[in-house]
Amino acid sequence: MGDAPHKANKFYQLQQKYIQQLPNKLTQIQQHWQAWKTQYQADDVEAVKRLVHSLAGSAGTFHFSQLSEQARLLEQYLFALTTDKLSDTQEQEIESAFIELQKQVEKGPEVIVPDTNISPASEPEPSRPEYLIYVVEDDKHLAEEIRQQLCFFGYQVETFHDATTALEKVQQQLPTAMIIDVQLPEGELAGTALAQHFHHFSAQKIPLIFISMRDDWDARLAAVRGGGQAYLVKPIDFSELLDRLDMLTRTHERAPFRVLVVDDMALLAEQYALALTHAGMSTQVVTDANRLFEPLYDFKPELILMDLNMPHCSGGEAAKVIRQKEEFTSIPIVYLSTESNHDCQLNAMRLGGDDFLEKPISNEDLVAAVSIRAERFRNIRSLMNRDSLTGLLNxxxxxxxxxxxxxxxxxxxxxxxxxxxxxxxxxxxxxxxxxxxxxxxxxxxxxxxxxxxxxxxxxxxxxxxxxxxxxxxxxxxxxxxxxxxxxxxxxxxxxxxxxxxxxxxxxxxxxxxxxxxxxxxxxxxxxxxxxxxxxxxxxxxxxxxxxxxxxxxxx
Amino acid sequence: MSDIKLLYVDDEEDIREIAEFSLEDEGFELLLCASGQEALDRITEFKPDLILLDVMMPGLDGPSTLKQLRQLPSFEHTPVIFFTAKVQPKEIEHFKSLGAVDVIAKPFDSMQLPHQIRSIWEQHHG
Incomplete structure (x- = not known):
């Protein structure tokens, strides 16, 4: 095996060299592209294809994986072209793909120095029970009672009666969350001081709940400074404690938003889908609006992102058809179009769309616009189907x-x-x-x-x-x-x-x-x-x- | 374990460099070539155990290079791995039908490449 630090350093140098060459690579593609558009020379066409291909094949190795993926989409598009004389739409698509490549280059690599291969098979993470809670409470009776109550709800609980033993344990194993009494044998505000220690050995933020006899400003302020996300005054209301704990520990269980992307331009559709996927959403692409029904039922999207100008069936018509079905009357439909004319936009909304996004749109804006609307839809649907007090089905x-x-x-x-x-x-x-x-x-x-x-x-x-x-x-x-x-x-x-x-x-x-x-x-x-x-x-x-x-x- | 003599052909300099970096000190004796023609010129002298061949190259591309080196007397059976960005299952089948033992996808992970090559070698050498 090689000398790991040396290898990491060498990789860094190679990566830097690659980064320096990237703008030049894009310029070359651009130059051949300009020539392709005006002269249709076979050499230029080949050069664009080859250079994009090489970008797709190399960028990921240097930790530009999104650049690789975007280049791959463009490459597939270019190789599927049946003629070198392109329509205006095709030119537009290709150029917007170049803009995307440019943006990825500017973003820089995802990882600067890779993990060195000291041990090629990376060691498994120390196992961490799903909902492990540490309770630090000097009143042994109360500590035991909290343990019992939390156990009923599927939490695994360990109790500690002073800050020192708790700190030792945390260094061995991180819990999902901690419940800490502000006042411990070590001092009046020992609980909050304990919390401040955590920052030294854990970059990960452990949710903290403080409990206390005291309801005064000083104690509460100390809890805030210790990074506490909740503060409960004794006697402990277990139901409130559980509410807080659930809120702090179970947030990650949300399923990703499901977004259906409908655009006849396959490359663009894939690009949007890729951007949304990178933001943690689940996506499916449809390039033929006539084949919308199947994914509507099987994929059950929470938002439809639809191109307004499609050849066989316009976005507006497609929206109307979707809205004819009762179960889809409330699903958000967001149009995407190059149309900047206000009247046209309004007209599109009349046809059953909920919003209008103008192309070209940055990935950040797209992700924001989509997630806000999908979230709202999820909330509304949950209001319709669920009981407001308990969150159970109605x-x-x-x-x-x-x-x-x-x-x-x-x-x-x-x-x-x-x-x-x-x-x-x-x-x-x-x-x-x-x-x-x-x-x-x-x-x-x-x-x-x-x-x-x-x-x-x-x-x-x-x-x-x-x-x-x-x-x-x-x-x-x-x-x-x-x-x-x-x-x-x-x-x-x-x-x-x-x-x-x-x-x-x-x-x-x-x-x-x-x-x-x-x-x-x-x-x-x-x-x-x-x-x-x-x-x-x-x-x-x-x-x-x-x-x-x-x-x-x-x- | 003796070193595997690996002939690696790729027209792109930055990829040759990172592959060399990735394979050095990992039990390979390397010869890097920048074109199919260069590989054909130098193969007899180097006598590789295994060949890693980029598919898309100007001039002689990967498949054409493979065809020509199969006509050289000592290299009728030397295992060849194609190295390419395009790997749909259908394409893998196509490349194998041309006489490659396997395909490694680009972009590659510089930490994994030695292990990928070695495991293909272990399945096919002899």
């Missing part, structure tokens, strides 16, 4: 999903489906005793428990005030019973706090399942309801499954 939506699942099973005549209705026990008395805000927090805590403990494929809805519905696809009734029973036990152990009063709640649940495949949705819901009634009747805090005999015995 009554209508969960029923729609149930219907879909049932008809899938009826079609296949094989497989399993379980459906559970979960109802809080004596919830009215919680509201009467502690008030509605506390009642709402109990609702939120069961919602959180359901969404965190169930699988991603399970669908959870708020079915009524204190009633929840869960669809378990591919799950037989025994498995569903086990899962719901485990949830029931966990939920009963959760401590809710109202001022200084502590209380716990329970729920009852009824489960109905398929097969039999002849059940329709109303029957399945009624059966789950009947099983729930059994559970309540038998003393609450239990889970019952529907069976035809037990019901008839009651009738």
């Amino acid at each position: 009554h209508a939506t969960i029923k729609t999903y149930l219907e879909t699942e049932i008809s899938r099973l009826q079609r296949q005549q094989t497989g399993h489906l379980s459906f559970a209705i979960v109802d809080l026990d004596h919830f009215k008395s919680v509201n009467d005793t502690y008030g509605h805000p506390t009642g709402d927090r109990v609702i939120k805590s069961i919602s959180r428990l359901l969404s965190q403990r169930l699988r991603k494929s399970d669908l959870i809805g708020r079915y009524g005030g204190e009633e929840f519905a869960v669809i378990f696809p591919d799950t037989d009734v025994e498995a569903a019973m086990n899962v719901v029973n485990e949830l029931r036990e966990r939920f009963a152990s959760i401590i809710h706090v109202h001022q200084n009063q502590r209380f716990s709640c329970t729920f009852s649940a009824g489960i109905a399942a398929m097969p039999p495949y002849q059940s329709n949705m109303d029957e399945l819901i009624r059966h789950a309801d009947e099983a729930l009634y059994q559970a309540k009747h038998a003393g609450r805090n239990r889970v019952e499954r529907y069976s035809a005999e037990s019901v008839s015995a009651h009738d």
